[in-house]
Amino acid sequence: MEISYKEKTFFTNKDLALSVIGGRWKIAIIWCLLQQSPLRLSEIQSYLPEVNQRMLIRQLRELEEDKIVTRVVYPVVPPKVEYQLSEVGLLLEPVVTSICDWGDHFRTFLEENSAETSGK
Amino acid sequence: MEISYKEKTFFTNKDLALSVIGGRWKIAIIWCLLQQSPLRLSEIQSYLPEVNQRMLIRQLRELEEDKIVTRVVYPVVPPKVEYQLSEVGLLLEPVVTSICDWGDHFRTFLEENSAETSGK
DNA sequence: CGGCATCCGACAAGATACTG
DNA sequence: CAGTATCTTGTCGGATGCCG
Numbered sequence: 323m324e325i326s327y328k329e330k331t332f333f334t335n336k337d338l339a340l341s342v343i344g345g346r347w348k349i350a351i352i353w354c355l356l357q358q359s360p361l362r363l364s365e366i367q368s369y370l371p372e373v374n375q376r377m378l379i380r381q382l383r384e385l386e387e388d389k390i391v392t393r394v395v396y397p398v399v400p401p402k403v404e405y406q407l408s409e410v411g412l413l414l415e416p417v418v419t420s421i422c423d424w425g426d427h428f429r430t431f432l433e434e435n436s437a438e439t440s441g442k
Numbered sequence: 443m444e445i446s447y448k449e450k451t452f453f454t455n456k457d458l459a460l461s462v463i464g465g466r467w468k469i470a471i472i473w474c475l476l477q478q479s480p481l482r483l484s485e486i487q488s489y490l491p492e493v494n495q496r497m498l499i500r501q502l503r504e505l506e507e508d509k510i511v512t513r514v515v516y517p518v519v520p521p522k523v524e525y526q527l528s529e530v531g532l533l534l535e536p537v538v539t540s541i542c543d544w545g546d547h548f549r550t551f552l553e554e555n556s557a558e559t560s561g562k
Numbered sequence: 563c564g565g566c567a568t569c570c571g572a573c574a575a576g577a578t579a580c581t582g
Numbered sequence: 583c584a585g586t587a588t589c590t591t592g593t594c595g596g597a598t599g600c601c602g
Contacts, residue, residue: 334542334545335542335543335545335546335549336469336473336538336541336545337470337545338549339544339545340469340470340541340545342548343541344466346593346594349456349464350456362563363563363564363565364563364564374594375564376565376595379566389555399563400563400602401563401602402563402564403564410547410551413544413547416543416544417540417544419540420536420539420540421456421459421463421537422454423536424459424533424534424536425455425456425457425460427530427533428459428533431509435509466575483583484583484584494575494577495584496575496576496577497575497576499584500575515584520583520584521582521583522583523584523585
């Protein structure tokens with residue numbers, strides 16, 4: 323069994339943060355919910371077609387347990403469930419933004435590199 | 443065989459970024475190299491005792507391939523190898539910082555929550 | 563529609579022993 | 583010290599079927 327952060331008081335901030343958002347698809351999910359909110363499961367799926375449903379649900383559950391994401395179930399037929407970021411979850415916006423910004427830098431870096439290589 | 447980002451031109455910035463720094467221990471490694479640079483393998487290990495050596499080496503290799511980290515080998519006995527962040531790698535500082543900052547927020551959030559729970 | 567359960571193959575990760 | 587080889591364990595992902 324895994325030891326949750328609740329038992330680990332000696333975590334550094336980065337360890338604590340990574341234990342929560344370090345999951346394979348979590349940043350991507352949070353990114354979606356920053357783009358648009360609330361979102362239904364099927365909508366998240368269309369944002370992230372590369373993630374299979376089982377994984378998506380798992381990661382959503384974990385985010386929900388950690389109170390990053392809130393899940394609202396409407397008792398209707400057919401079922402309707404909406405996901406959105408909690409208050410702490412919304413505070414992740416700078417994280418996602420900085421990652422996207424860096425992605426931009428990195429893309430530029432790659433292009434410069436390939437230009438050098440092809441221009442020899 | 444895995445398709446590298448080099449063949450994928452349709453990536454969004456976030457996908458590109460995550461494909462590079464999304465590895466399980468990569469943020470942690472980059473964090474180390476931001477604390478102190480250069481670092482030897484054994485030093486990184488002491489920073490990150492929870493990561494086993496094989497994984498550490500793998501992730502370092504991947505970061506090296508993506509030109510995030512540079513690896514310098516000194517031809518001496520006993521062997522000496524130093525790792526440090528490249529220029530693009532150093533640009534990841536805001537990412538790591540924002541993650542740590544959020545970790546701080548989240549810790550506060552947890553403490554407030556447990557205070558509520560225990561104080562009922 | 564949202565979600566869980568199951569089976570199954572592929573591969574990532576962990577522990578440990580070993581080499582130059 | 584840095585890194586490899588090997589074996590075991592665990593996680594991921596697809597497919598499929600079932601339920602409210």
